[in-house]
Structures are given as structure tokens and as C-alpha cells.
Amino acid sequence: MANSPDHFLDVRNVSTHFHRRQRSQAPVVAVDDVSFSLPGGKPTLLTIVGESGSGKTTLTRNMLGLTPPTSGSVLYQGKDIYHMSSEEWIDYRREVQPVFQDPYATYNPFYRIDRVLEVPIRKFKLAKSKDEARSRMEEALQAVDLRPSDVLGRYPHQLSGGERQRIMLARIYLIRPKLIIADEPLSMIDASLRTVFLNILLDLRDNHGISCIHITHNLATAYYLGGQMMIMCRGRVIERGDMDTIVTKPSHPYTQLLIESVPSPDPELRWERRKQETKNLTEISELKTDVNACVFTGRCPHVMPTCHTNRPQFIPITPVQESACFLYDKAVNPEASKVAPARQASAD
Amino acid sequence: MNKTLLDIENLRVYFHSVRGEYKVVDGVNLKVNRNEIFGLAGESGCGKSTVIEAIMRLIRPPGYIQAGQINFYPESVADNTHPDGKVRQKTGDDTLTAEQLANGIDLVKINERALQQVRWKYISYVPQASMNSLNPIMRIGAQMTDTMLVHSSYSKIEAQQRAAEVLEIVGLPPRVLWSYPHELSGGMKQRAIIAIAMTLNPQLVIADEPTTALDVNVQRAILEAILNIKQESGTTVMFVSHDLAVHAELVDRLAIMYAGKIVEVDTVHKLFKEPLHPYSQRLFASIPVLGGVRTRQESILGQAPDRLTWPTGCRFHPRCPFAMDKCKQIEPPLVEVEPGHQVACHLYYDVDTRAINLTNEKVQNGKLS
Structure with missing residues (x-):
């Protein structure tokens, strides 16, 4: 994942700090030195997974140009999005489209749903005539499994959460961006509609070449999409790589705990009958903002003295997986080569 | 002793509207056994929460219970909530008699006064998104003892001791007693609510989607707290969730609800098989399977x-x-x-x-x- 100019989105050493009310207190580090990039050319799906408070949403806002990072930069096609000319900025906003967490908060309750679709058509001059605009809107709605007659002319309060999120996708379909940044798009949708939403994301990637960064805390829905994955914990990325490898062979102790905690849809494989060693690890420790330490020391079962004084760097585990953990560092842990990533219990 | 704790027969909950009658719950039959975790699953809008609200008699107009019985068979007649065993209940014509309790109470028919006795002491309720139902300007400890002082004969000191006890069962440190809700994370607040529901040692705890919108780690801690409650105090739990994987982890028997009706009930092991x-x-x-074949x-x-x-x-x-x-x-x-x-x-x-x-x-x- 080296940074180079042909990456179309490039997040470089982004850190975001928030001051507390008392300036004497150390600021809250929401995002801590995160770097990653999306390759140009091939549409990719990147899923960012993390528990609440891990900085997922702040990172999203950094990427969307809503919250400038304290340090580091976000480059889109080689240009820093916070230092763009107004034409470039308009292009960026057209080519990178967000889907937000709360479909109840994104709509203006006074306007009909039509407006959500009409405004981008007008702004980005997507249609020549009114009729063409209308047919484009209908096509977009059909693409997301909605009947135009059911939604057009209605107000947001008349639609369910799932319908609202799909209208956001219809809007995206209309604009045909290059990248969708979806921040927990499923948290307010009913389980039975989640697959509909995820299938649309897959279709947009496969049929229209749209990349997607999907931010979630739900590993099960993340897994359904596949692609690349990054695990965040306390503002830092602690493991990244190919999703299938991470899910079946998590290497970082935090990822192991996270995957172990996903309820298994098999009553024969309950936690009580699985390993007991992860017990008591679910308790959330106090927020740590020590730059020179691993963020997971408070809960890690394999914690070593170095973890408290040094910050782990990424170490390749497999060709498609990297982990920021000293367990795999040969200089620190002489048995590093023997530490095999734990296999997930339910996958056996 | 009757094996059944709660017996719902032909429950119908309708809602008036200008367009007609919404038959949200339309003929539900359910039996919840003693000392089991009973799961209720179904897609949203199938009436899961309305069944629960009917059990707690929380249906408000335009909703009403059109028909049906909810028979509740509590275990003992004595005031089991007080440590010294003395009964210090306010007595009146409306209060539940020992006979009534022994023969079972129809929760649909009893009056408000009797309901007051049943709620919290016999049946407690953890509503949906309940972490938001804590009072933001009261300490957690005060909110816990409040419930106990109203619904039981605990003295203030006894109530505080009991509060610390139940916090331990749900895995929270005693310092939480002096915390305000904003000082706790969502998962801790949710566990505090479950602790409040447990304070009077009820025979039935009803939890409506207690882990929805929480992280997997927190969700696991809450599910383990519920399991702990069942094992330590023999409480029956009725657990509502749309997430079948959560049911697979937790419940003993599972009912599937569709369009206001129960379509299938069995033990969770058999139902999944x-x-x-x-x-x-x-x-x-x-159900998405983590690590399984992606289709x-x-x-x-x-x-x-x-x-x-x-x-x-x-x-x-x-x-x-x-x-x-x-x-x-x-x-x-x-x-x-x-x-x-x-x-x-x-x-x-x-x-x-x-x-x-x-x-x-x-x-x-x-x-x-």
C-alpha cells in the first residue's frame, strides 16, 4: 500500500485532534496517523471496521472535506482536497459522494423526495429537458429497487429508513461518482433490507465501476461485501489487508477479540462453549492517548513491556495482510515466527 | 408447580387510525416457561415490540388490546423482595391477594393499582433504546434506589446495598453508582438499565432489542450479563431481537413472528437445524456467516x-x-x-x-x- 501519484484517493498520515473544554487537558485524539490509499483504475471496495469511538466517523469527515485534519493530508488524484481551487472542489464533490449514518437526519423535512434527485441533475447539468430529468430519476429509483410511483412526490417522513437510504443510493446512481463513502449506512435499516442495500453497492462497483469505502462496526455485513479491510481501534489502524484472510485468520489480538465476539448463527457454537480466555476483555478500558504505546495494551492478553513504551509499526503477516503488533516483530518477540494467527473458532 | 410462567392466548392489539384499524398483533399464542430465555424474532413491523408492550400494559391510545389473555403465574406469594421476609405492603381493596397470585393473573384485566405491584417486582422491562431513558441529571445509584423505594419495602440503605449487588451481576464497577449517565458509554448505560430491571429480583425480565446499535464487544458483554442473570437468580428472560445470530448465542426457545402472528416455535437448537x-x-x-462461502x-x-x-x-x-x-x-x-x-x-x-x-x-x- 505504498503511496504514489496514480492512487486516486490517498490519505497521508492523517491525525485529527479535538480540544477539550479545558485547554489544559490533553486533546482527544480521534484519528491518529492513519495512512491508506485506493488504487486508480480498478474499482475497489474498502471496509473500515471499528468499535464506537475508534475514529471511523471522524476519518470519514476528513475524507469528505468536512473536518480538516490536524495534521496530514487527503489527496484526491494527487491534489490536497483542503487546498483545491473552486472548480476542482466542485469536481471532487461530484465524484466523491457520501451516504451518512442517519437517514432521518439527512433529509430536509419540508421538501419532497423529488428535490433530492432534482438538485444534482440541475447542479451538475445531467439532463437537457424536464422529461429527460424525470426519466433519469425513474431509472435511478428502479436501480435501487424502488418504484418511482411509491416515492416521488412524497415527503421524507412518509418513507422508512431503508427507503431513505436507498434514495441516497439512487442519487448516487444518478450522479455516477467515482467513489462512495458510506458511513454506517446500514445501522438504521432493517435486517431484511440490508442485503438489498449491499447488493446495490456491489452492482455499482461491478457494473458502473464505482469504488466504495464502507465504514461499519458490523463485521457480518462487512464480510458480505468482501474486498479490502482495515480494522481501527482508538483512532489507529491496527490491521489491514484482504478481508477473507483477516476474518478467517485475524492476527492482531484486538481483531481476534472482535471476530470472536461476533455472535455465531449456530446455537451449537456458543461463546460459553468456545474459548474462555477472551473473557473480561470485553470491558472497555479508559481512553488512552499515549502516542508511544500500543492502543490495545489495556485489554490485550499478550501484552509485553515494549507495548507500553513503543508504538508498533505495520508488519506483514501474510502477503495480503499487515498487522501493527509487536507479537510479530522478530526484534521484540524472538518467537514471532511461531505465533500463528489464531483461527476463528467457528470457521473450523 | 406449573411449568408455564407466562401464557399469552389469542392476543390482539389494534390501533385506530383514519384509514382503518391497524391489526398490529393479531392472534398471538405463546407460552414462556420458567427459568428459560425465550427469544422472539421477526422483521421490523411484525409486532414484536407491541406484544411486549401489551404484556407490560403500555399500549396507549390509539392502540388498544382488542382481545386475548396474558396469564402470568408468579412463583411465590410472599414478598420475596425484602431480605428480612417481613411483608410491608400497603394494603387496600385493589391489591393482589395471595389467591390471585397463586391462580395466575390476567395482565389484560387487572387494574392500574394491581399493575403497579406486578411491574418491576414481578415483571421488569428493558425497553428499546433504553440507554436513553436514564435521567440525565440523576446519578445512576439514585435512579436504581428510586425504583426499589417505590416498588418494595426496602429501606434506603438496603436499597443501596442491593444496587451495588446487581451492578456486579451485570459486570459494572460500584463507582457507577455515583456516575451520571453522560459519564458512561452506551454499553454501560444499557447494562445499568438491565441492573435496574434486576434490582427487585423479578421473575420475568423482558428485554426489547437491548443490543441493537451497539458494538459487537459491548453486545457480547450485555448478552453475557443476561445469561449471568438467568443462571444466578433463576430469572426468566424474554428476549426480543431481529438478529438471529444473537438468538443463537443466547436463547433456549425461539418464536418466529410474521405479520402479527407467531409462525413457528421450537428450541433454538432444533429451529436452527x-x-x-x-x-x-x-x-x-x-443470515450472513462470517468466514463462510460468500454468495x-x-x-x-x-x-x-x-x-x-x-x-x-x-x-x-x-x-x-x-x-x-x-x-x-x-x-x-x-x-x-x-x-x-x-x-x-x-x-x-x-x-x-x-x-x-x-x-x-x-x-x-x-x-x-
């Missing part, structure tokens, strides 16, 4: 039915791949087809001949796995 109702089959087939899943065909005009006959027939003519006309009853396994489907039970047919070829062939 071989669901019979076509709706359950589809539901179980659509594209299609959602259940068609839209969920309109609550104003349920389909005639079997309510699932417009979306059912095995629908027969009979399904459009006759409503299938919930029948016990095997010991402990109830299902409402014409494929397994012939309403005319009363014959049970478990090996229906059509279903075997079309089974989704």
Missing part, C-alpha cells in the same frame, strides 16, 4: 404486507414459494407437529383431516440452505 415454516427457512438462509443473497421476495389489510389465509402466501390455493383462503393454525415444535403452515398440517405431515416433499426439495 431444521426450520419448517417457509418464512423461517428463508429467514435462516439469509449473493436475495431478500425475501416482495414487500412486507400492509398492516391495514393483511393477506387472506396464510399471511405469508404472497411471498411463499410453496403457496397453494388453500393458503389463500384458510388461515393455518399454530399446531404442535412434534413435541415442543409448533408451526403454522398448511404444508405440515391438514386442517380438514387433522393429519400431520412432516416429510413434505415439496419443502424438502425447495429447501434453502
Whole structure:
């Protein structure tokens, strides 16, 4: 994942700090030195997974140009999005489209749903005539499994959460961006509609070449999409790589705990009958903002003295997986080569 | 001793509206046994929460309980909530008598005064998104003792001791007693609410989606707290969630609800292995498995039915791949087809001949796995 100019989105050493009310207190580090990039050319799906408070949403806002990072930069096609000319900025906003967490908060309750679709058509001059605009809107709605007659002319309060999120996708379909940044798009949708939403994301990637960064805390829905994955914990990325490898062979102790905690849809494989060693690890420790330490020391079962004084760097585990953990560092842990990533219990 | 703790018969909860009557819960039959975790699953809008609200008698106009019985059979008559065993209840004409408690109470019929006695002490309730129901300007400890002082004869000091005790059961440190809600994370608040529900040692705890919208780690801690409650104090738990994986981790018996009705009930182990109702089959087939083979899943065909005009006959027939003519006309009853396994489907039970047919070829062939 080296940074180079042909990456179309490039997040470089982004850190975001928030001051507390008392300036004497150390600021809250929401995002801590995160770097990653999306390759140009091939549409990719990147899923960012993390528990609440891990900085997922702040990172999203950094990427969307809503919250400038304290340090580091976000480059889109080689240009820093916070230092763009107004034409470039308009292009960026057209080519990178967000889907937000709360479909109840994104709509203006006074306007009909039509407006959500009409405004981008007008702004980005997507249609020549009114009729063409209308047919484009209908096509977009059909693409997301909605009947135009059911939604057009209605107000947001008349639609369910799932319908609202799909209208956001219809809007995206209309604009045909290059990248969708979806921040927990499923948290307010009913389980039975989640697959509909995820299938649309897959279709947009496969049929229209749209990349997607999907931010979630739900590993099960993340897994359904596949692609690349990054695990965040306390503002830092602690493991990244190919999703299938991470899910079946998590290497970082935090990822192991996270995957172990996903309820298994098999009553024969309950936690009580699985390993007991992860017990008591679910308790959330106090927020740590020590730059020179691993963020997971408070809960890690394999914690070593170095973890408290040094910050782990990424170490390749497999060709498609990297982990920021000293367990795999040969200089620190002489048995590093023997530490095999734990296999997930339910996958056996 | 009666095995059943809660027996819901033909419960119907309707809501008035200008467009007509919304039959949100329309003939639900359920039996919850003592000392089990009973799960209730179904897609949103199927009436899960309304059943729970009816049990707690929290249905407010325009909603009303149109028909049905909710019989509750509490275990002991004595005031088991007080450590010294003395009964210090306010007595009056309306209070529940020992006889009533022994024969079971119909929660639909009893008056408000009697309900006050039942709520919290016998049945407690953890509502949906309940972490937001804590009072932001009261310390957690005060909110916990409040409940106890109103609903039991605890003294203030006893109440504080009990509060610390239940916090430990749900895995929270005692310092939480002096915390304000904003100082706690969502998962801790949710556990504090479960602790409040446990303070009076109720016989039934009803939890409505207690882990929805929480992280997996926090969710696990809460589920473990619930399991702990059941094991330590023998409490019966009724657990509502749309997440089947959560049910698989936690519950003993599971009921699947569809369009205001129960379509299938069995132990969770058997139900996951071989669901019979076509709706359950589809539901179980659509659970994402972490680390499993990635296949594209299609959602259940068609839209969920309109609550104003349920389909005639079997309510699932417009979306059912095995629908027969009979399904459009006759409503299938919930029948016990095997010991402990109830299902409402014409494929397994012939309403005319009363014959049970478990090996229906059509279903075997079309089974989704």
C-alpha cells in the first residue's frame, strides 16, 4: 500500500485532534496517523471496521472535506482536497459522494423526495429537458429497487429508513461518482433490507465501476461485501489487508477479540462453549492517548513491556495482510515466527 | 408447580387510525416457561415490540388490546423482595391477594393499582433504546434506589446495598453508582438499565432489542450479563431481537413472528437445524456467516404486507414459494407437529383431516440452505 501519484484517493498520515473544554487537558485524539490509499483504475471496495469511538466517523469527515485534519493530508488524484481551487472542489464533490449514518437526519423535512434527485441533475447539468430529468430519476429509483410511483412526490417522513437510504443510493446512481463513502449506512435499516442495500453497492462497483469505502462496526455485513479491510481501534489502524484472510485468520489480538465476539448463527457454537480466555476483555478500558504505546495494551492478553513504551509499526503477516503488533516483530518477540494467527473458532 | 410462567392466548392489539384499524398483533399464542430465555424474532413491523408492550400494559391510545389473555403465574406469594421476609405492603381493596397470585393473573384485566405491584417486582422491562431513558441529571445509584423505594419495602440503605449487588451481576464497577449517565458509554448505560430491571429480583425480565446499535464487544458483554442473570437468580428472560445470530448465542426457545402472528416455535437448537415454516427457512438462509462461502443473497421476495389489510389465509402466501390455493383462503393454525415444535403452515398440517405431515416433499426439495 505504498503511496504514489496514480492512487486516486490517498490519505497521508492523517491525525485529527479535538480540544477539550479545558485547554489544559490533553486533546482527544480521534484519528491518529492513519495512512491508506485506493488504487486508480480498478474499482475497489474498502471496509473500515471499528468499535464506537475508534475514529471511523471522524476519518470519514476528513475524507469528505468536512473536518480538516490536524495534521496530514487527503489527496484526491494527487491534489490536497483542503487546498483545491473552486472548480476542482466542485469536481471532487461530484465524484466523491457520501451516504451518512442517519437517514432521518439527512433529509430536509419540508421538501419532497423529488428535490433530492432534482438538485444534482440541475447542479451538475445531467439532463437537457424536464422529461429527460424525470426519466433519469425513474431509472435511478428502479436501480435501487424502488418504484418511482411509491416515492416521488412524497415527503421524507412518509418513507422508512431503508427507503431513505436507498434514495441516497439512487442519487448516487444518478450522479455516477467515482467513489462512495458510506458511513454506517446500514445501522438504521432493517435486517431484511440490508442485503438489498449491499447488493446495490456491489452492482455499482461491478457494473458502473464505482469504488466504495464502507465504514461499519458490523463485521457480518462487512464480510458480505468482501474486498479490502482495515480494522481501527482508538483512532489507529491496527490491521489491514484482504478481508477473507483477516476474518478467517485475524492476527492482531484486538481483531481476534472482535471476530470472536461476533455472535455465531449456530446455537451449537456458543461463546460459553468456545474459548474462555477472551473473557473480561470485553470491558472497555479508559481512553488512552499515549502516542508511544500500543492502543490495545489495556485489554490485550499478550501484552509485553515494549507495548507500553513503543508504538508498533505495520508488519506483514501474510502477503495480503499487515498487522501493527509487536507479537510479530522478530526484534521484540524472538518467537514471532511461531505465533500463528489464531483461527476463528467457528470457521473450523 | 406449573411449568408455564407466562401464557399469552389469542392476543390482539389494534390501533385506530383514519384509514382503518391497524391489526398490529393479531392472534398471538405463546407460552414462556420458567427459568428459560425465550427469544422472539421477526422483521421490523411484525409486532414484536407491541406484544411486549401489551404484556407490560403500555399500549396507549390509539392502540388498544382488542382481545386475548396474558396469564402470568408468579412463583411465590410472599414478598420475596425484602431480605428480612417481613411483608410491608400497603394494603387496600385493589391489591393482589395471595389467591390471585397463586391462580395466575390476567395482565389484560387487572387494574392500574394491581399493575403497579406486578411491574418491576414481578415483571421488569428493558425497553428499546433504553440507554436513553436514564435521567440525565440523576446519578445512576439514585435512579436504581428510586425504583426499589417505590416498588418494595426496602429501606434506603438496603436499597443501596442491593444496587451495588446487581451492578456486579451485570459486570459494572460500584463507582457507577455515583456516575451520571453522560459519564458512561452506551454499553454501560444499557447494562445499568438491565441492573435496574434486576434490582427487585423479578421473575420475568423482558428485554426489547437491548443490543441493537451497539458494538459487537459491548453486545457480547450485555448478552453475557443476561445469561449471568438467568443462571444466578433463576430469572426468566424474554428476549426480543431481529438478529438471529444473537438468538443463537443466547436463547433456549425461539418464536418466529410474521405479520402479527407467531409462525413457528421450537428450541433454538432444533429451529436452527431444521426450520419448517417457509418464512423461517428463508429467514435462516439469509443470515450472513462470517468466514463462510460468500454468495449473493436475495431478500425475501416482495414487500412486507400492509398492516391495514393483511393477506387472506396464510399471511405469508404472497411471498411463499410453496403457496397453494388453500393458503389463500384458510388461515393455518399454530399446531404442535412434534413435541415442543409448533408451526403454522398448511404444508405440515391438514386442517380438514387433522393429519400431520412432516416429510413434505415439496419443502424438502425447495429447501434453502
